[in-house]
Amino acid sequence: MGFVNMNIIKKLLLLALAAPVVAQANVGLHLDKAPYDLNDKASLQRGAKTFVNYCLSCHSASYMRYNRLQDIGLTNDQIKDNLMFAAEKVGEPMNVAMKKEDAKVWFGATPPDLTVIARSRGADFLYTYLRGFYRDDTRPTGWNNTVFDKVGMPHVLYSLQGDQELHVEKHGEHETSKLVLVKPGTMTAPEYDAMVADLVNYLVYMGEPAQQIRMRLGVYVLLFLAFFGVVAYYLKKEFWKDIH
Numbered sequence: 001m002g003f004v005n006m007n008i009i010k011k012l013l014l015l016a017l018a019a020p021v022v023a024q025a026n027v028g029l030h031l032d033k034a035p036y037d038l039n040d041k042a043s044l045q046r047g048a049k050t051f052v053n054y055c056l057s058c059h060s061a062s063y064m065r066y067n068r069l070q071d072i073g074l075t076n077d078q079i080k081d082n083l084m085f086a087a088e089k090v091g092e093p094m095n096v097a098m099k100k101e102d103a104k105v106w107f108g109a110t111p112p113d114l115t116v117i118a119r120s121r122g123a124d125f126l127y128t129y130l131r132g133f134y135r136d137d138t139r140p141t142g143w144n145n146t147v148f149d150k151v152g153m154p155h156v157l158y159s160l161q162g163d164q165e166l167h168v169e170k171h172g173e174h175e176t177s178k179l180v181l182v183k184p185g186t187m188t189a190p191e192y193d194a195m196v197a198d199l200v201n202y203l204v205y206m207g208e209p210a211q212q213i214r215m216r217l218g219v220y221v222l223l224f225l226a227f228f229g230v231v232a233y234y235l236k237k238e239f240w241k242d243i244h
Contacts, residue, residue, distance in 0.1 A: 029147050034127035034199040038212055044072040047202025050195060052083045052094075054112060054156050058103065061094035061206060063115040068209050108140075108152055119207040124198050128197045130157065133177055134164040146179065161185045161192045 002067050038042060048069055051061075067090040069079050075118060087095070101108045129147050133155035136144035141154040146166070155161075162185030168177045187195065205211070 009140050029128075031122075031124040031128045031147065032131070034123035034204075035197050035201050036123055036127075036204050038201065038205055039074040040201065042203055043198045043201045045074060046195070047198035047200070047205075048072065048074075048083060049110070050199045051114075051202055051206075051238040052085065055199075056085070056094060056096060058096060058098060058107075058111045059114045060096040060111075060117070060157075061115045063092050064114055064206050065092045066094060066112065067094060071209055072205065077174045109155070114203065114206070118200070125205060127196060127200045130199065131161070131193065132179070134166045134180075136166075145194075146177075157192075157196075159185055160187045160195065 033090050066079050066084055066087060067076070069083065070076070074083075084090070087093075096111075098185045103110045119130075127145065129145060132146035132148075133143050133151075134146065135142060138144075139150065141152070142153070143149040143153075143158075144166070162181050164179045165185035166173055166177055167180050181189070185192065208214075221241050
């Protein structure tokens with residue numbers, strides 16, 4: 001295969017095969033609509049900052065390089081000064097400093113790479129998931145999640161959101177559940193939701209950094225095909241005018 005890394009190919013194939021399974025597993029869950037906008041560079045920059053400060057300590061993004069953050073309006077100096085804590089050069093991938101062996105001992109499983117998590121899980125899932133943690137003393141970490149039951153990940157953003165509890169109400173044979181904030185964090189609910197929206201926005205961008213470029217090129221290609229179609233039509237009429 002030349003210079004192609006077979007381990008990377010295997011991981012990408014596994015992610016591709018797992019995506020339909022994940023999509024089926026999410027059927028029936030109530031997912032809130034993620035208000036992301038890949039054209040909002042300020043949001044993407046805030047999301048990148050949150051990702052580096054709260055996610056990159058455990059989760060890697062090994063298929064994403066720091067220098068791709070130039071695409072969202074950051075300079076090399078801004079990247080170095082504000083976002084690089086586990087690397088020395090902006091051309092390096094966003095690897096995590098924690099060893100996989102240690103992570104497996106501490107959490108029971110190695111935290112997954114988040115480079116394409118938005119492509120496999122979906123933006124709505126991530127937006128709901130990051131706002132759906134609640135206290136659960138039966139879990140080893142003390143936390144559970146409304147869309148990921150028995151989740152192994154602790155709520156790393158709890159100091160910002162605060163503590164929530166899951167309250168279940170019975171209405172005859174039916175039950176409804178809702179999250180109730182019992183201990184406020186440093187952010188209000190709207191502020192926390194906005195921060196999570198920025199983080200999800202960045203995760204969606206990281207899954208395909210060239211998406212906006214691809215879409216713009218797609219428009220140019222369609223315009224060219226439309227123009228060429230007109231030219232081809234009149235050219236065909238010119239070639240066949242003596243036959244018809």
